[in-house]
Amino acid sequence: MTDAQSQDRQQWMGILARAEETSLAQLVAGLDDLPEHDFLRRPESGLVMVRGRAGGSGKAFNLGEMTVTRCTVRTEDGTLGHAYVAGRRPDHAARAALTDALLQHKTRRDEIMRRVIVPLEQEETARCETKQAESADTRVDFFTLVRGENE
């Protein structure tokens, strides 16, 4: 797998993971001929330790634990789809894993991108913009008046 391919996959897996559960369910339900698939790993939830670095470059520290649901499906031709989503959402993880597997099929990639990933991405962008607009309204600008340094 080349870097560019990895990046593409990272991007769509991220979009699938961050998507609203109901939107993903609707979009996947709207797809035609979903392939036969079985679970290599049924959806299971557990905890992962989120680690961070102070200022992005300091020493690694444990930020805290979060719940994650993961799932792996195998379609009839042996393609593996993986998903990791935040929270306890087994159905979301299963749909995201199936979509990841479908996106690896060359013949279906464009269709799935158009019908699932692009709408989810637009939703996400809209969600972000709303949030940013909301927080922008409450922004407070701090500034300091000149305090007579020129005297």
Next chain:
Amino acid sequence: MTMETELSPGFQEPVHGAQQTFRAVLDALSRPGIPVPLSGIEAAPDPMGPTLAAAALTLLDHETGVYLAPPLDIEAVKRYIAFHTGAPTVSEPADADFVIALADRDMPDILQLKTGCAEYPDQSATVLLGVRDFGSGEKVLLSGPGIAETQEFSPGNLDAGFWTTARQNHARFPLGVDFILCGPESVAGLPRSTSIAV
């Protein structure tokens, strides 16, 4: 995009499968030499048998180093173990917490495995050994904890020197390694506490 290579499923029901297997292994170690029925994982990669795979997926996790003896040291088995258990593979048998081997093949030297120490005899290796059956091999008499008087035991296709090594292993008690023998449809235990008469 390159497709990931073939990977087979683990337990159909991970929680129940692991619990049933754990119970079978526990019973097997409590009553050495008596095979305990276990259905195992049919889809296990060759040459791992269903019960060997079930025992591995039940007992291993990310903190247990596993040594795969030939012919199990192949990519398909490594990937299977890594995906389903997260256990790291080690290249030296002496570093392993678990050794997975087939009876008639290149089994590592049992006496070189981790035996634990006097303070922590539990920090020893456990050997999961795939055997052909529990009736066609050399007959030995087992006695010790978990056996009322004696127990006949004759697992198939073991190496000629196996029982000599197993007796040396018992002689080191409370140190030593424990064996879980995995047959086609059952598992049997041979803990270090069991004494063996050939």
